[in-house]
Structure formats: C-alpha cells, structure tokens
Ligand SMILES: Cc1ncc(C[n+]2csc(CCOP(=O)(O)OP(=O)(O)O)c2C)c(N)n1
C-alpha cells in the first residue's frame with residue numbers, strides 16, 4: 001500500500017527517489033538494478049537508500065547494458081517488475097536489441113500470453129561540457145518503436161507520479177529523465193497519491209495567440225520564452241506533453257484549434273524528431289492554421305563538447321522567443 | 331639504463347603535472363564538465379607508447395589524457411581542447427572524454443565503455459591490406475571487460491589473428507563499484523585463453539614491465555601471431571571523475587596505494603641506484619614548468635567560434 005498521502009519538499013532527483021521507495025514497498029515484485037545504483041546509490045544519488053531498505057532487490061551490475069536490459073525482459077516475463085537504470089540514454093545504444101527486438105515484441109508475438117512489465121529509467125540531453133556521446137536526445141528513436149511506452153517528466157511532481165504510473169504499467173516503459181534537473185529547486189510534491197492512468201498533457205501556461213508543445217528539460221526554457229513574449233503582448237499557451245507514448249493528440253489539436261498557431265520545441269535535433277509527428281497529427285486533424293507550423297530543436301549536427309559551441313546549437317529561451325515572435329507577427 | 335628510466339619518469343611527470351593542472355583549472359572555472367584523470371596510472375601509457383611505431387593506431391578511453399600525451403600530442407592543444415578554445419586539438423568538438431589526434435597516431439579517446447575495441451580490430455584489419463605493418467592498441471578499464479563489444483572484439487581479433495593489443499587498465503574500480511564484486515574470476519587476463527590468445531597480468535605501475543610486455547606482444551602481432559591481452563594492475567589515486575566523493579574507498583586505502591604508485595616507486599628506485607636527487611627532481615620541475623606554460627598559452631587562445639559549430643558533419 002502507498003504511504004499516506006503527504007506533501008514533501010523534493011527536488012526532481014529526490015522525487016524520483018521517493019517514487020522508487022514507494023514502488024519497492026508497495027510492489028514486492030519490483031527489482032532495482034543497474035550500474036552503481038545499489039551500494040553507491042547511483043552516480044546522481046537518485047537510488048540512494050534503496051539497497052539499505054530493500055536489500056537484495058536492489059543491486060549493482062557489471063557494465064553490461066545488454067545483460068541489464070535482457071535480464072529485465074526475462075525477469076519481467078516471469079512476473080518480476082524490474083526497474084533498471086541505463087545511466088545515459090546514449091548507452092542504451094549498445095543494447096538496443098533488448099529494447100527494440102525483444103522487450104517490444106513480447107506481448108504482441110505471444111498474443112498477450114506473455115508480457116514484459118519493465119521500466120527503463122534513463123536520462124539524456126546536453127549539459128555543460130558534455131561530449132557528443134553523452135548529450136544526445138534519443139526519444140524519437142524509441143517513439144518509432146511500437147510496443148514501448150515513453151515518458152519524459154520535467155517537474156518533481158511528474159518525476160514522482162509518472163514513474164509510479166510507469167512501473168505499474170504492464171508494458172515496457174522508458175522513463176527519460178534529465179541530469180540537469182536532478183538537483184534543481186525543491187517543490188512541494190504530493191507523494192503517496194493514487195496511481196494515475198497512462199497519458200495526458202499539462203497546460204503549463206494558458207494563452208490564445210499560439211500553442212507551444214514541448215517536453216523534457218527544455219520546457220523550462222519555453223516557459224521563460226512565454227513570459228518574455230507576454231511582456232510584448234503575445235500570449236502563448238504552453239502545453240507540456242510528458243507522455244509521448246501514449247501521446248495526447250487531442251489536447252494538442254484542441255489547443256491548436258483555439259490559437260491557430262503551432263510551435264513544437266524539443267532539445268532533440270529536428271530531422272526525424274517527434275516534433276515532426278506532432279505537426280503531422282495537427283495537420284492530419286485538419287486544424288486550419290494562420291501560419292505554417294514551426295519546429296524548434298537542435299540543428300542536425302553532432303554535439304560539440306565546448307560550451308560556447310553547444311550553446312550555439314541547443315535552443316535557448318532567446319531563440320524560442322524570437323522564433324515564436326516571428327511566427328505570430330507573420 | 332637509468333637514462334631510459336629517467337625518460338619514463340619524465341613521461342609520467344608530464345602526465346601527472348598535466349592532470350594536476352587540469353584539476354586546478356576545473357576548480358577555477360576555465361574547464362567545465364566531467365573530467366576523468368589518470369593520476370596513478372601513468373606508467374601504462376609511458377611504457378606502452380615508448381614502443382609503438384608511428385603507423386600504429388591507438389584507441390583510448392575518456393581516461394585518456396595520459397595516452398594522448400605519451401603518444402606525442404603536445405600539451406597545449408590538449409589544454410585548449412579542455413577549455414573549449416579554437417586552438418584545441420579538436421577545436422572544442424571533442425572535450426576531455428573524446429580527444430582525437432590521428433596525426434600523432436592517437437585515434438582517439440572514447441566515452442562509450444568498450445567501444446574502442448572493435449574499432450581497433452578494424453584498424454588492424456586495414457593494415458592487412460594497406461601494407462603498413464600497423465598494429466592496433468585498444469585501452470580500456472577492468473569494468474569494460476564486462477561489455478559485450480569487448481568480448482566480440484577479442485574473439486574477432488583472435489579468430490583472424492589480427493595484430494591487436496588489448497590493454498586492460500585494471501584500477502580495481504568501475505566508477506564507484508569494485509570489479510571484484512562484478513566478476514567471479516578476478517584474474518581478467520585469464521579470459522584470454524578462452525579466445526585462444528595469450529593473456530598476462532602484469533605490474534601496471536612499472537613502466538619497464540609494461541614496455542617489455544607491449545614490445546613482446548606487438549612483435550608477435552606483427553609477425554601474424556595474433557592478439558594479446560595485457561591486464562595492467564594499477565590504481566587511480568583520484569576519484570573516477572573530478573568531484574567523486576570516493577565513499578567506496580576502504581580506510582587507509584589511499585595511503586596504501588600512494589606507497590606503490592608509479593612515480594614514487596620509480597623515484598625511489600632511481601635514488602637507490604645512485605642517481606642524484608637533484609637529477610630526479612629536476613624532471614618534475616621541467617614537467618611542471620612545461621604544463622604551466624602550455625596551460626597559460628591555451629588560456630590566452632580565443633574561444634571556439636560558434637559560427638563553425640556546424641562544420642565538418644559531412645564530406
Ligand atoms: C556503454 C557504457 N556504459 C556505461 C558508461 C558509464 N561509465 C563511464 S566510465 C564507467 C566505468 C568504467 O570502468 P572501467 O572500465 O574500469 O574504467 P575506469 O573508469 O576505471 O578507467 C562507466 C560505467 C559508459 N560510458 N558507456
């Protein structure tokens with residue numbers, strides 16, 4: 001049973017930790033494992049205290065992503081509910097088979113007689129000085145794979161709630177966190193509440209001139225941009241869609257119908273990004289727009305380590321503000 | 331004899347002084363982001379690079395500053411790279427964990443654990459067709475021995491008798507986790523037998539021992555005898571990355587490993603052999619002075635130009 005509902009001041013990383021503690025307590029079939037997650041408590045401290053409290057259900061693994069993910073598939077087939085960590089989304093690439101060819105196929109091919117209720121926690125994105133192999137935003141890769149669920153919380157409350165939902169879900173779920181958020185400001189987080197259903201969007205800011213759809217850590221940059229635009233008289237509606245699969249198309253279409261302008265912002269590079277899918281869905285719904293929709297993301301380039309170079313590529317609030325302004329004044 | 335050991339000492343001091351300067355610059359601000367130092371592990375690049383030929387290919391890891399220096403990459407463009415300067419060895423694109431300088435036979439660091447091993451197989455394979463008599467060296471940690479890519483590369487190299495040298499720097503930890511808890515058979519060199527190649531566990535804190543075994547393995551490799559695995563036992567005297575709280579250390583561990591670290595050991599050996607202390611200590615002074623100069627000029631260089639950030643993506 002969940003702890004009593006209470007409000008606690010938690011950072012994003014602490015909220016993930018609180019969710020893991022709750023899940024391990026209420027679901028005896030959960031396991032938590034990955035590189036450095038057990039005794040050390042995680043390279044970002046997010047799994048701290050779990051091993052002390054839950055013993056052998058929390059453990060460190062060799063640097064063997066295929067074995068981490070593949071064993072999660074197997075354990076999940078047998079009724080465990082593994083929550084495994086891939087330290088950086090970039091490292092999932094050495095073991096994609098276990099996610100794409102294996103986890104995603106279990107339920108479908110067995111006609112529902114088997115399932116793989118596993119959760120993969122990872123984190124992604126650029127941070128100051130991070131190199132090309134530690135900076136990628138890979139959600140679109142996983143969103144292209146039917147059979148996986150993908151969620152990208154950006155607030156402490158969502159970090160808590162959506163992880164709880166993910167682990168209770170009977171499908172393989174990829175939870176994509178962001179290391180630049182872990183030690184961010186503490187917020188009041190309601191813990192111990194009911195398990196929320198999968199899916200849903202968040203109106204982070206209401207407006208009527210333009211709909212900005214976004215997800216992940218860049219949501220904060222979008223909100224800053226929206227404030228700057230408001231000072232110029234442009235009222236942007238910021239719709240955060242932490243759930244990318246299932247994706248709340250209806251919420252986006254409904255908002256775009258009202259504002260009749262659409263911008264999608266993600267940190268991932270533009271080509272083949274999920275922003276293209278969002279634009280296509282709105283177009284497919286026949287929403288009449290006043291101006292062509294805009295996708296804002298990192299340009300299609302590798303990520304340089306030097307901060308001065310990376311800053312020129314990863315969209316910041318100034319660039320978002322300028323592009324949205326140009327669209328609205330079109 | 332003592333001349334070669336003094337040369338080893340200089341290589342090791344250059345690496346140590348470089349790393350300590352990097353640590354300071356990271357604390358002071360000019361270097362940002364995650365940095366992995368090789369302090370304590372200097373004898374391995376010092377011994378190995380001494381016997382590499384110019385045509386040989388070298389693939390290191392994020393803990394590769396020492397390998398770049400020992401291979402002959404000058405310190406200044408390395409410092410500049412770490413500080414995101416236009417004069418950086420990769421113009422700021424690589425950073426601490428991803429240097430490359432092919433013109434020095436340094437084919438790069440890599441920040442994906444184990445990724446360099448299959449690539450080294452390819453560099454060796456190319457040598458079969460280009461008449462270069464190239465050998466390829468891939469360096470990785472103890473933890474990387476548990477990565478699938480490394481297993482595949484070892485079998486691939488052995489099956490085709492490729493001239494590859496697998497150098498495992500066993501510093502007893504993979505990030506924050508002791509390797510002994512992650513394997514059942516702690517002598518990693520023993521795995522070589524399963525692939526049908528020689529494997530040796532050697533003293534990685536002794537540049538002379540490293541040189542001896544690397545030379546031997548490369549000779550065999552160049553003659554068509556196939557790959558070798560060298561497990562070089564060493565210890566890092568610092569955290570996995572700058573900022574690591576090192577809570578996994580045992581009480582007294584750092585004191586213990588400090589007594590057998592390669593620079594202290596070589597210094598004592600040289601003194602015992604009658605080399606005057608002034609000559610030994612002059613080496614440290616020269617290395618530190620070089621690194622101060624290199625860091626100062628790197629700091630004075632202009633930052634990388636954002637207008638170039640999209641260049642070099644395609645042919
Ligand atoms: C495929 C992959 N998994 C995980 C990581 C994260 N990581 C970076 S270094 C490291 C530990 C490597 O240990 P070891 O191979 O012993 O090398 P050392 O750092 O001790 O030199 C880990 C797990 C990574 N970079 N790549």
Ligand SMILES: [Mg+2]
Nearest residue numbers: 471472503504
């Ligand atoms: Mg190690």
